[in-house]
Amino acid sequence: MxxxxxxxxxxxxxxxxxxxxxxxxxxxxxxxxxxxxxxxxxxxxxxxxxxxxxxxxxxxxxxxxxxxxxxxxxxxxxGDDQWNTDDAYHQSLVERWMDWSQTRFEPAFVGVFWGYYRTPETLRNMEAVTKSLDDCLYCLARLDDQLGDQKFLLSSILSLADVTAGIFLYRLVEIDLDISLPARVMLWYQELQKFPGYKRWAMSDFSSLQGRLAY
Ligand SMILES: N[C@@H](CCC(=O)N[C@@H](CS)C(=O)NCC(=O)O)C(=O)O
Missing domain, CATH: 3.40.30.10 (Glutaredoxin)
Structure with missing residues (x-):
C-alpha cells in the first residue's frame, strides 16, 4: 500500500x-x-x-x-472496531453528524471564517458575519446538547463524527471574535487536544489565510 x-x-x-x-x-x-x-x-x-x-x-x-x-x-x-460497525443504525448516528457537520455547521463556520477572517476589513459585510456567528453559536449549542456527559459525540470513543465537527473548534476560538464555547463543548475540545494529530493539524497556524480571499 x-x-x-x-x-x-x-x-x-x-x-x-x-x-x-x-x-x-x-x-x-x-x-x-x-x-x-x-x-x-x-x-x-x-x-x-x-x-x-x-x-x-x-x-x-x-x-x-x-x-x-x-x-x-x-x-x-x-480502521478497527473503533471506526466501524455492522450495526446500520449505529452507523447512521455517526454519519448523521458527519453530514450535519458538512451541510449545517460548515456553512455557518465559513460565513464567519471567510466573511470575517479571510475577508479584508474594508470588504467585510458585518451584518452577514453576525448572522453566521449566531448560526455558529446555535450549532455549538446543538453539539453541547448532543455531548451530554459523554466524552465524545457518540460515546466515550472518538469517531468520525468528532473528526468532522471538531475540526472547526480551534479556528472559531482563535479568531478574534470572542466566541466562547458552551461548557460541554469546551470539555470535548480539551479531549480532542489530547490527540497528537488534532494538535498537529487542526491546531496549526492559519495566519497565512488572514485577509486572503484567493483559493
Ligand atoms: N466538499 C469538498 C470541499 C473541497 C474544497 O473546497 N477544497 C478547497 C480547500 S478547503 C480547495 O480545494 N481549494 C483550492 C482550489 O479551489 O483551488 C471536500 O470536503 O473535500
Whole structure:
C-alpha cells in the first residue's frame, strides 16, 4: 500500500484527513498543493479530481476525493472496531453528524471564517458575519446538547463524527471574535487536544489565510 494525500495543510478539509491518517498510524506521503494559483488547474491534477479541489487521496491505484468520503474510506479500509460497525443504525448516528457537520455547521463556520477572517476589513459585510456567528453559536449549542456527559459525540470513543465537527473548534476560538464555547463543548475540545494529530493539524497556524480571499 502506498498512500499519498494531496492538499494544503491550512485547509480544514485536508486537516480532517491528515488527523485521521495520524490517528490510524498510517504511513503516507503528503503533497502540499492548493496554496499557489493554478495548483489545482493542471492537467495532471484534473485527472485526479475533475472538481479541482483538495483533499485528494491516492491509495495505490485508487483515487478518492471529497474529504468525508476519504474519511469513510480510510476508516473502512484501515480502521478497527473503533471506526466501524455492522450495526446500520449505529452507523447512521455517526454519519448523521458527519453530514450535519458538512451541510449545517460548515456553512455557518465559513460565513464567519471567510466573511470575517479571510475577508479584508474594508470588504467585510458585518451584518452577514453576525448572522453566521449566531448560526455558529446555535450549532455549538446543538453539539453541547448532543455531548451530554459523554466524552465524545457518540460515546466515550472518538469517531468520525468528532473528526468532522471538531475540526472547526480551534479556528472559531482563535479568531478574534470572542466566541466562547458552551461548557460541554469546551470539555470535548480539551479531549480532542489530547490527540497528537488534532494538535498537529487542526491546531496549526492559519495566519497565512488572514485577509486572503484567493483559493
Ligand atoms: N466538499 C469538498 C470541499 C473541497 C474544497 O473546497 N477544497 C478547497 C480547500 S478547503 C480547495 O480545494 N481549494 C483550492 C482550489 O479551489 O483551488 C471536500 O470536503 O473535500
Amino acid at each position: 502506498a498512500i499519498t494525500l494531496y492538499g494544503r495543510h491550512t485547509s480544514y478539509n485536508v486537516q480532517k484527513v491528515l488527523w485521521l491518517l495520524d490517528q490510524l498510524e498510517l504511513d503516507y506521503q503528503h503533497i502540499e498543493l492548493g496554496s499557489n494559483p493554478g495548483d489545482t488547474e493542471t492537467e495532471e491534477f484534473g485527472r485526479l479530481n475533475p472538481m479541482r479541489k483538495v483533499p485528494v487521496l491516492c491509495d495505490d491505484e485508487k483515487t478518492i476525493w471529497e474529504s468525508n468520503s476519504i474519511l469513510r474510506y480510510l476508516a473502512r479500509q484501515y
